[in-house]
Amino acid sequence: EAGxxxxxxxxxIEKRQSVAFWCNPISGHATLYWYQQILGQGPKLLIQFQxxxxxxxxxxxxxxxxxxxxxxxxxxxxxxxxxxxDSAVYLCASSRDRVGxxxxxxxxxxxxxx
Amino acid sequence: AQxxxxxxxxxxxxxxxxxxLSCTYDTSENNYYLFWYKQPPSRQMILVIRQExxxxxxxxxxxxxVNFQKAAKSFSLKISDSQLGDTAMYFCAFRIxxxxxxxxxxxxTSLSVIP
Numbered sequence: 001e002a003g004x005x006x007x008x009x010x011x012x013i014e015k016r017q018s019v020a021f022w023c024n025p026i027s028g029h030a031t032l033y034w035y036q037q038i039l040g041q042g043p044k045l046l047i048q049f050q051x052x053x054x055x056x057x058x059x060x061x062x063x064x065x066x067x068x069x070x071x072x073x074x075x076x077x078x079x080x081x082x083x084x085x086d087s088a089v090y091l092c093a094s095s096r097d098r099v100g101x102x103x104x105x106x107x108x109x110x111x112x113x114x
Numbered sequence: 115a116q117x118x119x120x121x122x123x124x125x126x127x128x129x130x131x132x133x134x135l136s137c138t139y140d141t142s143e144n145n146y147y148l149f150w151y152k153q154p155p156s157r158q159m160i161l162v163i164r165q166e167x168x169x170x171x172x173x174x175x176x177x178x179x180v181n182f183q184k185a186a187k188s189f190s191l192k193i194s195d196s197q198l199g200d201t202a203m204y205f206c207a208f209r210i211x212x213x214x215x216x217x218x219x220x221x222x223t224s225l226s227v228i229p
Contacts, residue, residue, distance in 0.1 A: 103149075105159035
């Protein structure tokens with residue numbers, strides 16, 4: 001079974017520029033998560049999708065972050081304009097549609113804003 | 115509020131020894147699942163062990179086991195016969211079912227295994 005795929009792995013941009021991250025979850029996984037992980041901290045949920053719909057985006061800075069999940073499969077997370085404090089690893093994860101199921105993570109996309 | 119606390123930001127253990135990582139959580143829900151995830155320096159988070167809250171028996175996976183105390187809301191991870199490859203960040207998490215399934219992660223414990 002293929003894992004959660006993310007790209008790009010690494011990105012360096014200047015502040016006020018834009019960046020987009022892509023995620024392809026494990027086939028058949030209805031739930032998709034985007035987490036932000038700042039160095040030395042635990043993952044912080046930015047947005048959670050259930051199939052096509054958003055079920056939690058309470059911690060997403062909506063003035064600069066946006067995300068979509070096309071046809072309930074792939075997802076894109078965009079930041080525009082980027083700030084220095086957005087430097088972090090952006091983790092995509094997916095799980096089957098039941099509470100007990102394990103969450104599987106991708107390798108993450110490292111963002112450095114200079 | 116639903117929270118996860120890991121009171122040990124950093125720990126170290128000698129190779130082949132045993133170490134216990136602590137985790138406490140707070141929730142008013144009765145049905146939930148608990149997880150320990152490992153994040154090596156390569157950054158990919160992988161599942162170490164999981165525990166269903168309705169089960170009294172503690173979960174074990176090879177050298178990894180948990181001590182689940184539901185009344186105390188405690189979920190510690192014991193690593194026996196520590197190996198150099200166990201060096202990583204360890205995150206405690208729990209997953210509850212509200213209107214959707216919600217996952218809460220702790221801040222993590224950095225474990226170093228010393229040769």
